Amino acid sequence: MGVVLAYTLAVALFCSFGNAQVTLVPAIITFGDSVVDVGNNDYIHTIFKANYPPYGRDFKNQEATGRFCNGKLATDITAENLGFTSYPPAYLSPQASGKNLLLGSNFASAGAGYDEHTSLLSHVIPLSQQLEYYKEYQGKLAKVAGSKKAASIIKDALYLVSAGSSDFIQNYYVNPFLNKAYTPDQYSSYLVSSFTSFVKSLYGLGARRIGVTSLPPLGCLPAARTIFGFHESGCVSRINTDAQQFNKKINSAATQLQKQLPDVKIVVFDVFKPLYDLVANPKKNGFTEATRGCCGTGTVETTSLLCNPKSYGTCTNASQYVFWDSVHPSQAANQILADSLIIQGISLIG
Template identity: 65%
Template sequence: MEVIRCLLLLAVLFLAGAHGGEAQPLVPGLFTFGDSSVDVGNNDYLHTLIKADFPPYGRDFQGRVATGRFCNGKLATDITADTLGFTSYPPAYLSPEASGQNLLIGANFASAGSGYYDHTALMYHAISFTQQLEYFKEYQSKLAAVAGSSQAKSIVTGSLYIISFGASDFVQNYYINPLLFKTQTVDQFSDRLVSIFRNSVTQLYGMGARRVAVTTLPPLGCLPAAITLFGHGSSGCVSKLNSDSQRFNSKMSAAVDSLSKQYHDLKIAVFDIYTPLYSLVTSPESQGFTEAKRGCCGTGKVEFTVFLCNPKSVGTCSNATTYVFWDAVHPSEAANQVIADSLLTEGINLVT
């Protein structure tokens, strides 16, 4: 991983020299779509209970400010932005600053509680993926007005697009919704989501995207909330949920292979979240972590809303650097660093 990180750093330095000493990122922009794992603050502007705009969220972020990230600090996509050479992060698209000076580095369209299955977003008053694509169309119009149509097209084509999806659809919808799990098998539900994913990438391609990364499902059965809700008293990972994740990831990888063959000028890659997070959960000590069964905030069993993870939550840890999870669903900044490092191998092919 260090070799790859050094290669990316050398690439950034090379581009800096080619532009008179001013550091240039490896791609002109970074766009993120998806759910709470990559939401940098769109939830701040929504009428939803799934929010992170209050302490202790953000306590280890810049300025110790709760920005709407479901983490104590940086997300894996923030760390990716650092690696790519950006000096600031794509803003939440619904925030006022997203329509101003930050247009040229991209935007974040992700939303807490959002999913590919539009009903998931509807349940939690989140931004559906369908709506996120509409916002991207709106963004392109604003970008053309700021940068001119030619430069806007170049930015859109050269930028990196990261899609994170599926976890909310399963944990916050399928597994708890009898209208779904009693009428559709996991494979049928997975096929439906993968079909929507294919259509979404096709739409993004039609709007100019040429560098796309999609994250796999994490080991859903290892999330503290999943262990609490579906573990039947066991403290170990729920094997059925992990098997569901693996089968879904295989279907999604096949879809990515098919898309790469369909669009020969499309660079598309799978960012494997499952493997590094499962490794952290099952052998945390080997990577400097001490707690992998519960999150830092509150009891760390089910907390990921204002009612359960807040400044007065009893039991919140004083130091999250040795916790794999920040709350009962989302990784800590320290875990996000490990995850982001593991994505470098796939990512370098997208930006070079």
């Protein structure tokens, strides 16, 4: 974390609470896909799992928790930046009980999207079900904390939403029924409409501080280069253009929601630029490889079928790689993304 950012957060913590060990928000509640899933998919029947090596090899105790990374996710690092010493648990895990619920909870499911059909195709937890689990969580929280404290936690918690990548990479681009029926622009509009409905539902359940990630440069993901790049060198430009068009729409939708919903704060975190900068200029940021992931060949490995303990060619030092597998950033890249997120989201924790 940059010196200025670290100093700013330290001052905020000290001024607010003196020397007590505290957090800048009471809880973190997360919805979405594999970028933020901390293990919910471990408990459902799907091929989208990361609860086996080499996933988690640089995490605490070298534990494969279900995170699609060699170590920490950007949201884990964000939690640490906000003062948390442990992470809000995956809602379906045994850890999501008792006092652990006071930290918040994570409802994300790798493979989920704003399009319900994306989740159904991957046999994962759609956003609609994630919301239902959140309602359950509220009831459990009230029993643990009491209704008054629970209401305060719900109101002041930080809500994080990450979705959209699976809709394009695992559904739209490979689904002829979709890509023949809708242009990328039309599909983006459909997804943003779903995003708007989701945020309104979340708001109705008490959320007031909401951070949502933009799409990353999808055309720079190693899997996209392999599957859709053909003879194009570098990132797949048409896919990056689609991502940028989506990002414009979700920013516009967030602005409208901010006007429509009283007392809400919504920030769209720009993930596109910081990740694109890492891919375009890896050496500037201390990386040596940005075209393929560390796991196996690094070109197509994203699920248990391909990135596994027997994957041939897995790198020895993931910190030199921008990507861990063919879709997900390494912990080293997540550190840079998290530093960007905390700066962009300062209004959510003020």
